[in-house]
Amino acid sequence: MDELLTILQENARTSLEDIARMLRSTPEAVAARIAEYEKNGTIRGYRALVNEDLLQQDNVTAVIEVRVQPEREGGFDRIARRISGFPEVVNMYLMSGKYDLLLFVEGKNLREVASFVSERLSTLDGVLSTGTHFMLKTYKQDGVLMDGDKVDERLQISP
Amino acid sequence: MKTRSRVAEHVRQLPFSGIRKFFDIVAQRKDVISLGVGEPDFDTPWTVREAAVFSLERGATHYTSNRGDPALRKAICRYVARQFGAEYDWESEVLVTVGVSEAIDVALRTIINPGDEVLYHEPCFVSYRPSIILAGGVPICVETRREDEFRLTRAMLEKAVTPKTRVLMLNFPCNPTGAVLAKQDVEDIAAFCVQHDLLLLTDEIYAELTYDSKHVSFVSIPAMKERTIFLHGMSKAWAMTGFRIGYACAPAEISENMMKLHQYAIMSAPTTGQKAAAEALERGDSAVADMVAEYNRRRNYLIASFAEMGVPCHTPAGAFYAFPYIGDLGISAEDFALRFLEEKGVAVVPGDAFGQCGAGFLRCAYATSMDNIREAMKRMSEFVAAVRTEKR
Numbered sequence A: 001m002d003e004l005l006t007i008l009q010e011n012a013r014t015s016l017e018d019i020a021r022m023l024r025s026t027p028e029a030v031a032a033r034i035a036e037y038e039k040n041g042t043i044r045g046y047r048a049l050v051n052e053d054l055l056q057q058d059n060v061t062a063v064i065e066v067r068v069q070p071e072r073e074g075g076f077d078r079i080a081r082r083i084s085g086f087p088e089v090v091n092m093y094l095m096s097g098k099y100d101l102l103l104f105v106e107g108k109n110l111r112e113v114a115s116f117v118s119e120r121l122s123t124l125d126g127v128l129s130t131g132t133h134f135m136l137k138t139y140k141q142d143g144v145l146m147d148g149d150k151v152d153e154r155l156q157i158s159p
Numbered sequence B: 001m002k003t004r005s006r007v008a009e010h011v012r013q014l015p016f017s018g019i020r021k022f023f024d025i026v027a028q029r030k031d032v033i034s035l036g037v038g039e040p041d042f043d044t045p046w047t048v049r050e051a052a053v054f055s056l057e058r059g060a061t062h063y064t065s066n067r068g069d070p071a072l073r074k075a076i077c078r079y080v081a082r083q084f085g086a087e088y089d090w091e092s093e094v095l096v097t098v099g100v101s102e103a104i105d106v107a108l109r110t111i112i113n114p115g116d117e118v119l120y121h122e123p124c125f126v127s128y129r130p131s132i133i134l135a136g137g138v139p140i141c142v143e144t145r146r147e148d149e150f151r152l153t154r155a156m157l158e159k160a161v162t163p164k165t166r167v168l169m170l171n172f173p174c175n176p177t178g179a180v181l182a183k184q185d186v187e188d189i190a191a192f193c194v195q196h197d198l199l200l201l202t203d204e205i206y207a208e209l210t211y212d213s214k215h216v217s218f219v220s221i222p223a224m225k226e227r228t229i230f231l232h233g234m235s236k237a238w239a240m241t242g243f244r245i246g247y248a249c250a251p252a253e254i255s256e257n258m259m260k261l262h263q264y265a266i267m268s269a270p271t272t273g274q275k276a277a278a279e280a281l282e283r284g285d286s287a288v289a290d291m292v293a294e295y296n297r298r299r300n301y302l303i304a305s306f307a308e309m310g311v312p313c314h315t316p317a318g319a320f321y322a323f324p325y326i327g328d329l330g331i332s333a334e335d336f337a338l339r340f341l342e343e344k345g346v347a348v349v350p351g352d353a354f355g356q357c358g359a360g361f362l363r364c365a366y367a368t369s370m371d372n373i374r375e376a377m378k379r380m381s382e383f384v385a386a387v388r389t390e391k392r
Helices: A003-010 A016-023 A027-039 A077-084 A110-121 B018-027 B046-057 B070-084 B099-111 B128-134 B154-160 B183-195 B222-227 B252-265 B271-283 B285-308 B333-344 B370-391
Strands: A060-068 A089-094 A101-107 A127-134 B094-097 B117-122 B138-143 B165-170 B199-203 B228-233 B246-249 B362-365
Touching: A003 A016, A003 A027, A003 B285, A016 A027, A016 B285, A016 B370, A060 A077, A060 A110, A077 A089, A077 A101, A101 A110, A110 A127, B018 B333, B046 B271, B070 B094, B070 B228, B070 B246, B070 B271, B094 B099, B094 B252, B099 B128, B099 B165, B099 B199, B099 B228, B099 B246, B099 B252, B117 B128, B128 B138, B138 B154, B154 B183, B165 B183, B183 B199, B183 B222, B199 B222, B222 B228, B246 B252, B285 B370, B333 B362, B333 B370
Parallel strands: B117 B138, B117 B165, B165 B199, B199 B228
Antiparallel strands: A060 A101, A060 A127, A089 A101, B094 B246, B228 B246
């Protein structure tokens, strides 16, 4: 992968000047490359990585396994698009194995998610069954450990 | 009655490491951004730590064979073959040690007769000169220079060699200069060793940490194997300093005799560390590659920053140290380091801690986070500007 993307994935707020120093480039050239990535859709956005467990709110996330009936033409795509259109669905993947689609669904509380599953999701034509699991605690998200702070225990000077 | 010292004369006369004095000063301060740390800031890769934990659970807490756990020695041979292109016999040519530091000590004591001259280069790691002296050898220093990007050349060595010279001791990529040797340098120095019938003690602990070209090991030259003691270990590239695992690959006769010293002094390297090291050698490549990529970005950042503040610095092609020159600022490296710490809260190590010819230089380790490096360079830029104003 382009090292520029590695740096932005690590910290999207790294300044153009800093990136230029790291890559032996110029801020203008870095800005142009980022603009190109944004234009061609490689970079789809920038956002903060929030540890929601620390917020005083009762948001819940559920992981839902969905079995669906694929169609003769279009396979899983049509039903998948229908499901992924709901704003409650934050991540969604086509899977191999005992079920077909894996959904990450967010809601303000348990009732909201439950009602989404029972009233909207499972009533869709083509949805055969659902299995819902509620998340209890986030240990790691997008490669970042969420519990505990790293302390540098090294000697301050060493040969 | 005058009391006699209880400490042996030759030990009493041994100077303390130049780093120690500075360490004591830095230790008194809080909230220091340190570019003075000679070890990786990364955590040891999880797969390695997990293997160590598993070995403890399984009860692998006893001595290993003196030479080291056979599984690790086999892993070392496979690694050295695929990485550096040299075949070693795991039973007779490999010794697992407590870091490369022990390997240096044991190797020197194994090969030096009293009065033998040992060529080594400065600036260099703090233990080289004392280790030669403690082994009964006569250290002969060859100074490397900024003009040569701190490379060592055959011409420099030819000037220093005498009929009493027995050993050449090298460390490339180099701590503290970040210098590496080009393939041609390696071939020339190898020819020099053959011509003068010298043993080569080559500490290649930073072999994986090169940024502009792949490391060329002395063991990749077939004629050198019979006269080379190759030292390597897990501390730097795998971020495993605390596991204390190094190793020496050498011809069977030397290896066997090194093993005697190791056996009487150490018995065997720490077992947990050996289990972890085997895992690192077998499954650590991608973690090492990620760390190398990150070091490279930090290195580039430092070089660009020094250039922006007008501080000359050769491009360090290996290890994780930059070695900028501040001799033009009208302030000694030691005063620079002390005042920079006092006024800006950033620790760097004066270059003369690594030999007299390091005077005027600073060792800045980039084994710390990009945030720390960014802040340290901002403060250094301010500090250098202030020192320049004073000078006027």
